[in-house]
Amino acid sequence: MSAVSNPVHLSTEQYTFSGTGEVYSYTTVLDSPAGFEDQAPYVLALVKLDEGPIVTAQITDLDGSLEIGDRVEMVTRKLTTEGPQGMIVYGYKFRKVLQQS
């Protein structure tokens, strides 16, 4: 049996990403959890950032189709509301990079 060889990571450091990347995979969520019913159906994606890491986030402002490899950029949006009287949670989503004409 082999022991786990990874060193334990106990320290973290802040890093600011450029906020741009491409769609690595995506899905349209129809059966949503409580708190997301108003948004369904919505598009969830794995976005591969230009710096390398992948993040899980919604694709917003989508007009038309989406394909793996599409260029996307980060935007700040409302993610969910914790009930009618509850806190509004803001966070990152991504949208397709607009083509310059």
Added chain:
Amino acid sequence: MQNVSIIGIGRIPVGEHWDSSLRELAAAAVQEAFTDAGIQEVDAVYIANAYGTSVSSQSHLGALIADFIGLRGVETFTIEAADASGGAALRAGYLAVASGMAQRVLVLGVEKLTDAVAGSRVQGRNVSLDADHEAIHGATLPALAALLMRRYMYEYGVDLSAFEGFSLNAHTNGKLNQYAMYRNTLRPGTFAKAPMVAEPVNLFDMAPDADGAAALVLAPSEQAVDMVSTPVRILGSAVSTDAFMLQDREDLLYLQAAHDSALKAYRQAGIAASDVDVFEVHDAFTILSALTLEATGFAERGQGWALASEQGQPISLNGTIPISTFGGLKSRGNPAGATGIYQAVEACLQLRREAGPNQVKGATTALIQNLGGLGSTAITHILRV
């Protein structure tokens, strides 16, 4: 170290048990397992349950269920590893007996998911995702499976119909299993037309959430032979973990924990994948069946789906590597924390030649793999008679 055997098995039909509580479901499975083992007392009870807190509003199942089933005073607590909780509890029971700290252990899996419906059930299930980086974005388990599946289809150039064979096989076997939740057969061609849950994952792609309870009684192998006619030996037992989130996997299309835990179990048992007669896979989604077969030595990378499509049907009861022999999660149903125990019960029935119409002829070695999340936890057991 003592060798460990399974000397008793019990389970209730998987389905929607709206008229029974967690403890009542548990009691029925335990009673059957105790009768099967011919005992009434144990040294410890390990209970697998994943969503008692979030769906059933009930925690502390150890003392609760022990009290209800007449075992007040016994050592007991809950073990949780999302949908791999069953495998984790079996692992704990195995360790307790192997170490010599216990001589009789009851391993129980119990779950009730169907009391919650629609968004509240999805939310209850979502506690097994990363709250800060997945669930907050509206991710769900089927949605994450869909992200995995779409990338697989993209990289290997296969379409949705490539996965149909897994669901057809599960339902063909589940139809014969009176404990299965959905005993209908799927007609070829209907699969790709099923309603979407999270594109490309459709309703026939994923296992139904269910209620259920199943139980095992463990004892040292040396004593087991004098207690029951066909004890089932646990030859291998291993747990491995991977990056918690899909987004952090070094290789998204390889279930590293499934590979690692299978390899550890193979080595402990002294067998190879080719020695396996029956494989109960964690087919919560068809993509998991394909990736599991690739990670555990039955298919090359990118070729797992082909085992469900090939002529000769290698995954069927008469095939070279029968999987989901009682319907798997897909047809038998997925009672989350109890699923791993159902897999073990079904493997025991195969090895004891008690599988009836689901019997795989001549089966002597069974492999069971139980996954938590999309393979963040992988727990493998190898059983043999």
